[in-house]
Amino acid sequence: MFTYPQAQKVPAMFIFGDSLVDVGNNNHLKFSLNKADFPHCGINFSNKVITGRFSNGKNAADFLAEKVGLPTSPPYLSMISNKSNENFLNGVSFASGGTGIFDDTDKQDQSLSLTDYFSDVNGELQQHLNSTNLQQFLSKSLFPIVIGSNDIFAYFRSSRLCGKSTPREYVDSMALALNVQLKKRYIYRDECDAEINSWRAKYIEGLKLMLQTFQSEFNYSHFDTNSILTNLIDKPASYGFIEVKTACCGLGHLRAVFPCEPFSACCPNRNDDVFWDAYHPTEAAAHIIVDNMYHDASNYSFPMN
Template sequence: MASNVFLKFFLFFILAVFYLSFNSSEAQMVPAVFVFGDSLVDVGNNNYLPISIAKADFPHNGIDFPTKKPTGRFSNGKNAADFIAEKVGLPSSPPYLAVKSNKNKASFLTGVSFASGGAGIFNSSDQSLAQSITLTKQVDYYGTVHKDLVQQMGPSAAQEHLSKSLFAIVVGSNDIFDYSGKSDLRKKSTPEQFVNLMAATLKGQLKRLYGYGARKFVCVGLGVIGCIPAQRIKSQTEECNEEASHWSVMYNEALKSMLQELKSELNGMTYTYFDTYSVMQSIIQNPTPQGFTEVKSACCGLGRLKAKVPCIPISSVCSNRSNHVFWDLYHPTQATARIFVDTIFDGPSQYTFPINLRNLIAA
């Protein structure tokens, strides 16, 4: 009798373990997420750059993060990188500079973030912010991670692991800000020449990632840059800076063409392009359905539109962050970032080209 009870218990235990392992693997949709880019997806790398002024490791940043503490994210809470990780059943990819000295290289297995506030496609884009990890350097760092993974897993297993992983690239805004603010850049090239060079330079970096095993790319277009609070306060009427927004559109077109080219050149490369511009414009023009009531002013800052002074500890902060599109003078709120990622993941071809993220994972 006792042996039967034991046998039943043992079988129940085996079934429970099988059930839990099956469900956890089902929840995790990809092996890893590797993130490259700027402050829109920085999860704390700039905390480790001693002279950088592009930091968010102080209040009121992080006020709605689970820990209620600033983490280095330029947000009241989670950013797009966090929500992508959530969607695919993984923890947020940690900042590379926080884990690179960790002797346990297994921390790289589910991905890592190289994103850095102030970074651009061109290495010169962060000069006014003193220091960031340039995109070139971010890809260099990924090269060392690739080497570690190959040593850990073996070449064949590492390639299989990476071919199913996601490589998210969110970059380009700082290059447009740079072009907008520097007359010498505008003298050297027309806007069209500049954005075409941005796309061509990014293409080179994506090819490097491909050489290191990347196959599935999530490439995010620029938003309506002219409508951020930092641009609106340049006008007495607080209207959007149409010129800056037009440059975003031009770059997005160049980016889309470049990605189509790249797919035809690189065997096995797949991607989703997210039209941030259209989604953001839709929210700004018709905010109510998404729960927003404030589309012009930042939530955290001082002065007109809370955009004269950035979000620092002495800044005022709005009580309802979920009804603001913008957290500070440059960055979206957690609520806006969540909508972006929901759309990337399951959105129609109107916003995700040629496929959405769910279909990219399945491809």
């Protein structure tokens, strides 16, 4: 019979999303070029191990697991060769750098799609737990979803997408597509891109409205990452940061024109920087973001932390 300690209120985390929470799935995609598999990535781990995280160290997935007393959910692709379905009882991560809400956001098949693989894990769990225990297990588990940035970037970089719909139509379709997915289961930084940020805000408005339709079906929390990140940028000293424009690892102007690569320059004092590369926070910034996600009373979380 499946049991877990009463003190362990969250038995597992099943993580879905993009490179902000990828803990190594892309390293197992043989033909993917979108990998964090070189020494800069993981430089802040004690043994400087290359983990596949798009960060100098831990990311938000690691810190959230610590908050609920769990080990970091391992990459799904690292586990599928292991025949013991008990491995999934602590959860698993499907997060993959480059993925989006829409399957064609990653047109080159460089990443895992958002939810295709959860049904396989659910099937494995069904073989190990009876229906009552499985329902209890899943109802107490966390399902963090960090998604949407790549879709918005894809829209503004594609004349084809821009020609097919207006920005409003596109962000509305993002919310609708995520709705379907749930039921089934800084860009270049000299100045922020005002148009992209504006439509990102409108997408968040639509997302909140969509999520409210689920309030009678399950508990959820929407965390406004954009607002806390803006605060880190606007008031860096309050959070212990010095550098908010230049990325820690990358090439070109502000180290943000080209991504972090093996031959990129890498800053020596990574706790001083908000951004690891052109898109991802440093370990220090991710830690602060998750602290706010978990403990925040009302400023960034809706309807609860």
